[in-house]
Amino acid sequence: MFLLILLYLMLVLLRPQEYPALEDAHLPLLPVTLVLALCGWLISRTKSFGSPQYLLLGAFLAVMMLSEVMNGWFGGLLTELLQFGPVVAAFVILSNAITSTRQVFIVMAVFVVCATVLALHGIEQARTGIGWTGVPLIQDGRIQYVGIFNDPNDLGMLFVLSLPMAMALSGRGGAFGLRRLFWLGAGVLLLYGIYLTDSRGALLAVAALLGVWLWRKYGLVAAALLGSMGLAGLLLLPSRLSDLSPDEESASGRVDAWYEGFQMFFSHPVFGVGADNFTDYNNLTAHNSLILVLAETGFVGFTLWLGFVGYCFWMMLTVLRHQPELPDASAIAAWRTERAIAMTLLLSLSGWLATAFFLSRSYTVVLYLLTALVVAAYANARRQFASLPGFDLGRDWVRLAATAAMAVVGLYVVVRVLLAFQ
Numbered sequence: 001m002f003l004l005i006l007l008y009l010m011l012v013l014l015r016p017q018e019y020p021a022l023e024d025a026h027l028p029l030l031p032v033t034l035v036l037a038l039c040g041w042l043i044s045r046t047k048s049f050g051s052p053q054y055l056l057l058g059a060f061l062a063v064m065m066l067s068e069v070m071n072g073w074f075g076g077l078l079t080e081l082l083q084f085g086p087v088v089a090a091f092v093i094l095s096n097a098i099t100s101t102r103q104v105f106i107v108m109a110v111f112v113v114c115a116t117v118l119a120l121h122g123i124e125q126a127r128t129g130i131g132w133t134g135v136p137l138i139q140d141g142r143i144q145y146v147g148i149f150n151d152p153n154d155l156g157m158l159f160v161l162s163l164p165m166a167m168a169l170s171g172r173g174g175a176f177g178l179r180r181l182f183w184l185g186a187g188v189l190l191l192y193g194i195y196l197t198d199s200r201g202a203l204l205a206v207a208a209l210l211g212v213w214l215w216r217k218y219g220l221v222a223a224a225l226l227g228s229m230g231l232a233g234l235l236l237l238p239s240r241l242s243d244l245s246p247d248e249e250s251a252s253g254r255v256d257a258w259y260e261g262f263q264m265f266f267s268h269p270v271f272g273v274g275a276d277n278f279t280d281y282n283n284l285t286a287h288n289s290l291i292l293v294l295a296e297t298g299f300v301g302f303t304l305w306l307g308f309v310g311y312c313f314w315m316m317l318t319v320l321r322h323q324p325e326l327p328d329a330s331a332i333a334a335w336r337t338e339r340a341i342a343m344t345l346l347l348s349l350s351g352w353l354a355t356a357f358f359l360s361r362s363y364t365v366v367l368y369l370l371t372a373l374v375v376a377a378y379a380n381a382r383r384q385f386a387s388l389p390g391f392d393l394g395r396d397w398v399r400l401a402a403t404a405a406m407a408v409v410g411l412y413v414v415v416r417v418l419l420a421f422q
Helices: 002-014 029-043 052-070 076-097 101-128 152-170 175-197 200-218 220-236 249-267 289-321 329-356 365-384 393-421
Strands: none
Touching (some): 002 029, 002 365, 052 289, 052 365, 152 200, 152 329, 175 200, 249 289, 249 393, 289 329, 329 365
């Protein structure tokens, strides 16, 4: 099961089945691999649904389906099941397949290696104008890939969330320093790839990564000060980030889309306007993953989705704040490793969230493969350190709904302020 879902992860990221030379063959590599992995999971004895994310994601799929029915399209039940159901399956299989710290690092390595391959493809594009896939630069000179990464912003998102994993792997040493050099080199290539995407969201996410790392390392004041300096340095780079302002055309279009998303929410507050229906009401997509979910699935879906993502952050912070009793040197070393994993995945989640704030990527599989790794890492840490707390969704419902309500208010205030500056 682990090898099959690992192959699925590689196919999701590398996407050879979508190279122009192979696209006409219509090879069903992804669905076949996922079905085989699902069969392996069904016959395995390592099924676990202890984390609240399982129930939240299943309920979110149900709400997506129901949102279509509530808006008069009963055929949307099957459509959403077929579109988002495989994503849910991939999350469940990967989070169950990872049962050891070694496997956590293997999945991180797959993320980094695949992302580095895509960065090398982008470097070739930037140098020659076209990559080995046959895909050229987009018209404004930014790099792209195939499939779900044909947008430079999506490519930048993958590079950003993989960057902390490369740094974590570089710290493990071995092979006379060559392993460290390899992963550091991958990190440099990912940074260069981010620059070549010229994605403002990805560049801001790098600053966010720096800020979160500084916060955990030196405290909030140092993070704010040094993070601001890092952001100022990014603004000096020759990139689209230096053109960012509320009244710039691209930014203005995003803010207008956010406002329209709130109008959809106000008119359909419970279940939204229906999953994948945002562009039926506005000519642009939401360009914000949170507002997209709020507009399309209403407050019910938004609460479930925000809880799903929020628990992932909460798990990693719990590991970083927990202080178990460590009876011997081996326990100390094991706990240090688990803390390093938690810090890495917290940074990856933060990088994803920073980019997702400017993109409509609420339903794409990359998020759910990352969160599957988070859930598996926490379950693995609990198996080793029983004092780590579990999470009770039944006890947290009120807190979850209150947090979602505050997030809605906060997002609306941000939108109104940005509109005032246009």
